[in-house]
Amino acid sequence: MDDLRDKYISAISGAADEAALEDLRVQAVGKKGEVSLKMRELGKMTPEERQVAGPALNALKDEINSALSAKKAALADAALNERLKTEWLDVSLPARERRVGTIHPVSQVSEEVTAIFADMGFAVAEGPQIESDWYNFDALNIPGHHPARAEMDTFYTHRAEGDNRPPHVLRTHTSPVQIRSMEAQGAPIRVICPGRVYRADYDQTHTPMFHQVEGLAIDTDISMANLKWVLEEFCRAFFEVDGVELRFRASHFPFTEPSAEVDIRCSWEGGTLKLGEGDDWLEILGSGMVHPKVLEAGGIDPAKYQGFAFGMGIDRIAMLKYGIPDLRAFFDSDLRWLRHYGFAALDQPSLQGGLSR
Ligand code: DAH
Numbered sequence: 001m002d003d004l005r006d007k008y009i010s011a012i013s014g015a016a017d018e019a020a021l022e023d024l025r026v027q028a029v030g031k032k033g034e035v036s037l038k039m040r041e042l043g044k045m046t047p048e049e050r051q052v053a054g055p056a057l058n059a060l061k062d063e064i065n066s067a068l069s070a071k072k073a074a075l076a077d078a079a080l081n082e083r084l085k086t087e088w089l090d091v092s093l094p095a096r097e098r099r100v101g102t103i104h105p106v107s108q109v110s111e112e113v114t115a116i117f118a119d120m121g122f123a124v125a126e127g128p129q130i131e132s133d134w135y136n137f138d139a140l141n142i143p144g145h146h147p148a149r150a151e152m153d154t155f156y157t158h159r160a161e162g163d164n165r166p167p168h169v170l171r172t173h174t175s176p177v178q179i180r181s182m183e184a185q186g187a188p189i190r191v192i193c194p195g196r197v198y199r200a201d202y203d204q205t206h207t208p209m210f211h212q213v214e215g216l217a218i219d220t221d222i223s224m225a226n227l228k229w230v231l232e233e234f235c236r237a238f239f240e241v242d243g244v245e246l247r248f249r250a251s252h253f254p255f256t257e258p259s260a261e262v263d264i265r266c267s268w269e270g271g272t273l274k275l276g277e278g279d280d281w282l283e284i285l286g287s288g289m290v291h292p293k294v295l296e297a298g299g300i301d302p303a304k305y306q307g308f309a310f311g312m313g314i315d316r317i318a319m320l321k322y323g324i325p326d327l328r329a330f331f332d333s334d335l336r337w338l339r340h341y342g343f344a345a346l347d348q349p350s351l352q353g354g355l356s357r
Pocket of ligand 1: 312
């Protein structure tokens with residue numbers, strides 16, 4: 001019996017395939033197999049012999065059967081592994097880059113500006129691009145004869161023949177949203193108003209459509225100091241340059257009193273613009289304390305409330321921050337320009353995650 005066991009167990013472990021295994025099964029435990037024949041001989045044995053040989057033969061048969069099925073499973077595993085090797089696929093390969101477009105610098109900068117002012121408690125407000133004379137001018141203390149009206153290079157719409165109401169205008173600045181926001185919300189209020197504005201002008205730094213962002217903060221205890229802090233805080237965050245330096249220069253706007261223009265320190269050395277160093281100054285925005293007449297036009301009592309406002313060119317600060325030399329290219333829809341100056345579609349500017357990565 002030991003000889004039989006040695007013979008078949010080693011033959012089974014060396015079997016090359018399922019057919020060889022089947023042959024071995026027939027030879028060992030098939031109807032006429034060696035183990036089966038031995039079992040038939042049990043009948044000729046004495047009861048004592050049978051008591052020893054019977055269980056031993058059964059055990060041998062079981063052992064051979066389980067060796068057969070273990071080997072069968074091992075052969076199947078090996079075959080599967082062989083097949084998997086030929087069907088192997090590396091799913092860890094990086095995906096092929098696919099262009100899904102880029103974010104335009106104007107959108108990017110609008111998002112950056114919004115993220116910074118949102119962090120200081122400003123909400124975003126919007127107004128129409130086709131605006132009435134009243135909101136664009138009169139309510140902002142720019143009456144009909146005022147030279148600022150002429151300076152704005154305004155696009156006027158046409159009224160129908162015989163309609164003598166003043167024409168609507170393409171808004172020349174985002175300041176009318178100040179009035180609309182005051183009317184809608186009253187005081188206190190803190191909003192920024194980004195959007196498109198229009199002026200008849202065209203050269204390297206002027207296009208007939210461009211973008212501004214207006215800021216407005218009104219409360220019972222607001223001063224120039226608050227304005228200065230907010231703007232400095234904004235510039236530090238926006239330009240992402242250590243030691244950005246601002247200069248507040250006295251100026252005049254009809255809708256603010258006093259008024260200040262804000263310049264940023266820069267250098268043009270070697271023909272490239274660097275912020276925060278050098279002896280040049282670049283104007284980036286207009287600002288001031290909201291004129292009492294403007295508060296009144298917005299339905300807010302100037303005896304009780306006061307506030308600051310500012311207006312900034314979005315395209316202009318985009319050019320400064322990202323070193324873009326010509327404003328006109330912003331609106332050419334040239335794909336090469338967009339790919340060069342654009343931003344990844346899925347990067348959202350945030351103060352935590354980084355404004356511009
Ligand atoms: N509206 C002005 C412009 O378009 C910019 C501006 C200046 C806005 C001063 C303001 C301000 O709110 O206070 O040139």
